[in-house]
Amino acid sequence: MPMNAEEPLTLVPDESRPSVGVDDGQKSAGASRFNPKFTDAVIAATGPKANKRLAQVMPSLLRHLHDFARENEITVDEWMAAVNMVNEAGRMSDEKRNEGQLLQDILGMETLVDEITYTLANEAQDQPTATAILGPFWRHGAPKRNLGDSIIDADQGGDKTHMHGTVTDFTTNKPIANAEIDVWHTAPNGLYEQQDPSQPDMNLRGRFYTDSQGRYDFICLRPTSYPIPNDGPAGKLLGLLDRHPMRPAHIHFIISADGYKPVVTQIFDRKDKHISDDTVFAVKDSLVVDFKPLEGDPRANFELPYDFKLASFEEARKSGMKGATAVAP
Ligand SMILES: [Fe+2]
Numbered sequence: 001m002p003m004n005a006e007e008p009l010t011l012v013p014d015e016s017r018p019s020v021g022v023d024d025g026q027k028s029a030g031a032s033r034f035n036p037k038f039t040d041a042v043i044a045a046t047g048p049k050a051n052k053r054l055a056q057v058m059p060s061l062l063r064h065l066h067d068f069a070r071e072n073e074i075t076v077d078e079w080m081a082a083v084n085m086v087n088e089a090g091r092m093s094d095e096k097r098n099e100g101q102l103l104q105d106i107l108g109m110e111t112l113v114d115e116i117t118y119t120l121a122n123e124a125q126d127q128p129t130a131t132a133i134l135g136p137f138w139r140h141g142a143p144k145r146n147l148g149d150s151i152i153d154a155d156q157g158g159d160k161t162h163m164h165g166t167v168t169d170f171t172t173n174k175p176i177a178n179a180e181i182d183v184w185h186t187a188p189n190g191l192y193e194q195q196d197p198s199q200p201d202m203n204l205r206g207r208f209y210t211d212s213q214g215r216y217d218f219i220c221l222r223p224t225s226y227p228i229p230n231d232g233p234a235g236k237l238l239g240l241l242d243r244h245p246m247r248p249a250h251i252h253f254i255i256s257a258d259g260y261k262p263v264v265t266q267i268f269d270r271k272d273k274h275i276s277d278d279t280v281f282a283v284k285d286s287l288v289v290d291f292k293p294l295e296g297d298p299r300a301n302f303e304l305p306y307d308f309k310l311a312s313f314e315e316a317r318k319s320g321m322k323g324a325t326a327v328a329p
Contacts, residue, residue, distance in 0.1 A: 034070050039062060039063055039067075043058070043059045043062050046058060046059075085233040085236070086103075086233075088232065088233045089102075089103055089232065089234070092232045092233075096194040097136070097229070098136035099136075099229075099234060101135075102136050102228055102229065102232070102234040103233055103234045103237065105133065105136070105234075105280040106228070106234050106243070106279055106280060108280070108281045110133040110134070110135075110280065110282075111132075111133055111280060111281045111282050114132065114133050117131075118131045127286070127309070128170040128263060128309045128310055128311040129170075129255065129263050129265055129309050130284045130286045130287055131264055131265050132264070132265045132266040132282045132287055133264070133266070133282045134252075134264050135252065135266075135280070135282075137184065137192040137194070137195075138182075138184060138254070139184070139194065139205065142182055142183075142184065142202055142205035142206055143205065143206055143207065144206075144207045144208075145206040145218065146208075147209070147210075147215075147216060147217055147218070148217055148219075149206070149208075149218055149219070150219035150220070150299070151183060151203075151204050151205060151206040151218060151219070151220050152204060152219065152220065152221060153199075153200045153203040153204070154187075154203050156187050156188055156189070156198070156199070158187070158188035158221040158222065158224070159221060159222035159301055159302050160219055160221060160222075160299060160300040160301055160302070161219065161220050161221060161222045161291060161300055161303065161304050162217065162219055162294060162297060162299065162300040162302070162303050162304070163217065163218055163219075163220055163251075163303075163304040163306065164215070164216065164217035164218075164304075164305055164306075165215070165216060165217075165305050165307040165308065166213070166214045166215050166216070166307045166308070167181070167214045167216065167255060167307075167309075167310060168214055168307065168308075168309055169309070169310060169311075169315075170309035170310060170311055171311070171312070174214075175210070175212075175213050175214025175215070176257045176260065176310060177210055177211065177212045177213075178209050178257065178258075179209065179214065179216075179255060179257035179260070179308075180207055180208070180209055180254075180255070180256045180257065181207065181208045181209075181210070181253060181254075181255055181308075182253065182254040182255075182256075183206055183207075183208070183218070183220065183251060183252065183253050184205040184206075184251075184252045185204055185220060185221065185223045185250070185251045185252060186204065186223060186224065186226050187199055187203065187204060187221075188221065188224055190224055190225070190226030190227065192204075193205070195229070204220070204221070210257075219299050219300055220251065222249070222269065222291050222302050222304075223249040223250055223251050223269060224249050225247060225248050225249045225272050225273070226246070226247055226249075227244075227246055227247075228245045228247060228279060228280070230245045238279070244277070244279060245279055246274045246277075246278075247274065247278055247279055247280060247282075248269065248272040248273075248274040248275045248278050249269040249272040249274075250266040250267060250268045250269070250282075251266065252265075252266050253265050253267070253308075255308045255310060259312055259313060259314075260310040260311065260312050260313065261310065261311050261313055261316045262310075263308065263310060265287060267287050267288075267289045267304075267306060268283050268287055268289065269288075269291060270288045270289065270290050271290075271291070275288065289304060291304050292304070292305075
């Protein structure tokens with residue numbers, strides 16, 4: 001029976017069909033049953049005035065996509081289940097919920113394209129701060145706050161943390177004044193403020209600006225691990241794949257400064273039990289940090305020193321770093 005938009009995503013394994021893995025040697029057996037000219041015909045439909053980048057990448061995408069369908073003998077019902085999943089993600093998405101990005105995240109795609117975009121930076125010996133995915137919960141226009149301020153607008157428990165450090169040029173080690181640190185994380189209940197009516201607007205978000213010595217500090221929470229929203233297609237897909245929805249405790253950042261390549265990143269609590277099995281595959285060793293117990297500060301019971309290192313656009317171009325260098329002034 002064909003699936004429609006109201007039906008849940010269900011996939012019924014067909015025991016009569018062989019499992020067609022990459023290494024089982026049956027790849028070409030399935031493919032040979034189908035019209036061998038079909039994919040070439042679809043690729044050839046692209047016109048001479050096509051967008052250049054699309055004209056470059058679409059033949060590859062179409063070949064992989066069609067080969068995937070042929071190799072696995074995808075049926076109409078299975079394909080429609082995927083179409084419905086994408087449609088459902090679209091219906092759920094708005095300015096506060098990005099289900100499409102969440103679906104991509106659990107498939108590792110955001111982490112992969114992040115790695116591709118910044119590979120050369122990560123391979124450099126002396127490195128700028130490593131990147132990690134933006135994720136679907138960043139909000140434009142977080143409140144500007146003064147150095148030393150807290151981003152906790154509503155105290156709902158949790159361990160207060162004094163985070164401090166510097167922003168410097170990774171090649172010269174010179175401090176970068178007036179660098180913007182855009183920071184956000186969840187409340188102790190594991191929810192970002194836009195997911196949670198009990199939190200004030202823009203709670204646990206803020207933008208800070210380094211002083212003339214490149215220094216910053218603020219009060220935040222020691223973050224908690226949380227499940228990504230699992231009431232939509234991403235959650236259903238995780239269930240079908242027998243996967244958990246947890247992310248290890250982390251704090252998000254975008255660090256930017258005039259003349260420097262912005263860094264989108266996250267730092268992760270080494271003690272978190274999900275540090276090795278992040279459901280969106282974002283953890284990198286250099287971004288794992290230790291929260292230190294702090295005494296004598298009435299504002300915080302943990303301390304987190306962390307220095308950010310940025311690459312200038314000029315340096316980024318010289319070392320072949322890709323990504324945001326294209327928009328360099
Ligand atoms: Fe997050």
